[in-house]
Amino acid sequence: MKQLEKLESQSVYIFREAYSQFKNLAMLWSIGKDSTVLLWLARKAFFGHVPFPLVHIDTSFKIPQMIEYRDRLAREWKLNMVYGRNDQALAEKRTFPDGKLTRVECCRTLKTEALANTLSGAWPRYRLDHATGEYVLDKNTEPYTGVIVGVRADEEGSRSKERYFSPRDRESNWAVGDQPPELWNQFKTDFAPGTHIRVHPLLDWTELDIWEYIDQEKIPVVPLYFDRGTGERYRSLGCYPCTFPVKSTAKNVKEIIEELKTGKFRDIAERSGRAQDAEDGGGLETLRREGYM
């Protein structure tokens, strides 16, 4: 089997295991290339369907093209699209762009807190109504007990220690030092009430694998990843105040692959354009323990 076939097969296997084991399953979709590949793999696993809601945490500071792209695919692929948001913090302007928080505090407020409360159902969820094309308040407030996330082991240190099925306690905390054993494709699928499991089908993929798969499958991605004539493109997507484009003239998927293989990004970390990582002591560990993706 080819490398991409192997990766695809394992990811599909994980998706199906998760689907069979969790009554309230949801997938986080950050709109970036990784979680879009994840979405594609879900369609592979379920033969064109996505039988669970896709949850997006909207910080309101996302690059606008990302939201446009999200809603376009949600309509085209008839996705069960849900988003959550920290409305209170935004109303009080408790954010980094408003000058009241550091970058890490802002991530904690707009992402970690919003994520935990959206997953638990404590805060409102907004669901896309395909009949009207508008988002409406979701009546379902049940907590999601299985949450599929597109993290990759090669992204940064703490993610390299993840399991495919990773438990989180009531406060979404991750006990890094005491993780369940995982062997022979048997995963942790039994859990105490109040806790939930993060599922990571993309764990074994690298940035290069992701792009080669996008190329092979012709998966549509946000155009922000490509140079549109300015000599700059995004390598990793996030909120505009904290994510910066890199100097690159890669105009399409093939050129990105070439750049990753032989060009100047060959040995530069992917998240080097993310300012919050640097503020957190070079890694995302503090944020991730508290429940950040």
Next chain:
Amino acid sequence: MAAEQKMNIVIVGHVDHGKSTLIGRLLADTHSLPKGKLEFVREECRRNSKPFEYAFLLDALKDEQQQGITIDTARIFFKSAKRQYIIIDAPGHIEFLKNMVSGAARAEAALLVIDAQEGIQENSKRHGYLLSMLGIRQVAVCVNKMDLAGYRREVFEKIEKSYSAFLEEIGMKAKSFIPVAAREGENLTGRSARMPWFRGSSVLEVLDSFEMAPTIENKPFRMPVQGVYKFTEMEDTRRIVAGRVESGTISVGDEVVFLPSNKRSVIKSIEGFNRPSQRTVSAGHSTGLTLTEQIYVNRGDIMCKAAEPLPKVSSLMKVELFWMGKRPMVLNRLYKLKIATAQVPVRLKTIERVIDASSLRQASKKEIVRHEVAQCVLHTSAPVAFDLTSELEATGRFVIVDEYDIAGGGIIRQMLDDDHADLRRSIAQREQKWDFSIVEPEERVKSYGHRAALVLLTGPVGMDKRTIAKELEKILFSQGAKTYFLGMGNLLRGLNSDVELHRLERHEHVRRMGEVAHLFMDAGLIVVATASGVNDAELEELQEVTARGTVLIVNVGKNNFKRAVIDLDLDPKLPAGKNAEKVFQLLSERKILFAR
């Protein structure tokens, strides 16, 4: 353009024998580190005034830098001229054995590190033993810290000799032994000038000589069922049996049999999304198949090719397992066995031998404590389909769940006949020759608005189960369900009039009741039956005879079962109508009944 092959390598060994240093140095010497990482770590060390160590490169988590030990497995991507590697750094500390196992289970090959000065330690042996149980056949032993042993040949050869002897005892052989000084980079990426007496290959050369796991297309076909999907949205009418082919090959038109349920059908199509159509699929691929007959197949069944050797089916198996749970594994406690996609309650029946994996000495026989390996017999509450690990690995190994956690893992050495082995063989023959109705089960379900099932009311004599059963029949009938009350008395004086009502003959009564229920269930009915004092063995027999169709066990009064998990417990003091309502509710919850 195809992505490059990647090989998973695990590094194991006793704590402080230098696994992280070996990897760190390997990364540095092969220029596999992200730009600036080495400088960053050197600078960090300078700022905190501690000497630089290559191991720090891996200790990405703050916890680990504080304690100086690897807590969990980390994955490191690394490249040689030949291919890419994913190196899994497994912790050597005994506290984290479950993490070592998690890391090693993913690997295709292993590097086992032994400190030249400290020599073979407890975990050097325990890890070696576990590698063999995990099925890792390609192992290279690195005798590390040769610099501290003065690069002396006799130090290396002494360890090589005694560790080879240990491996031989557990039926393993290392591909090679390499003397290394990881900190100095000796014998890592090139041959060491300091150890000219060593004629073998360097670590990197040995890694490159390992082979990728061979595909197992030439073995019998096995596909554990992960789910049966019917997504009705967007007018999709396909009913797809989904799973990953663990071994062998299957093609459109092949006859298949599902075990342990014994259902049979023929492959109609192979399904996929955004891929060219295919008529054959083989080992390693996650796929989906449609069948010519719409038989009921459940998650946990193993799809096999009727013309090939089939897996074993039994509720008794002799296994070898290692225990990772905080509390010991004990006799008579209920655990959960997960094998391929099946999950079934299980008990430890007997412990034959407990082995201390680090000394190979036998230990106590009463329980299996954490970090011990044991040979024992497991008894599942329902028969499962499996292969022997020696024949097929993927369907021959399992994990044990204690409450919420995976606490043990093991391999199946031998199938043991349980009490129903003979019956099972004759039922398999019956199913093989079954003359199917032209009306498919799915059509009946659609027309009747419910699935077929046997509701068995049992419990001590005198609980008036018959009244509840008849009340249930009435409710079901009034709701439009096709249902029938099967009275044991009616059978005794009719079909069974040739069998004496004797304790020894009781199992024949049970068998016949099962056969009659099976016919009604084949006709799509919800059969309501009563039988007093049914025990575990009789219930298992009934489940065999009904070809593992849906049997719901409703107990009234004192519970007589030791192994069986009952579906509903009724209070005999409640009015019969109220109890019948409860069973009706259960049928809805279990989706036997659904709104038409």
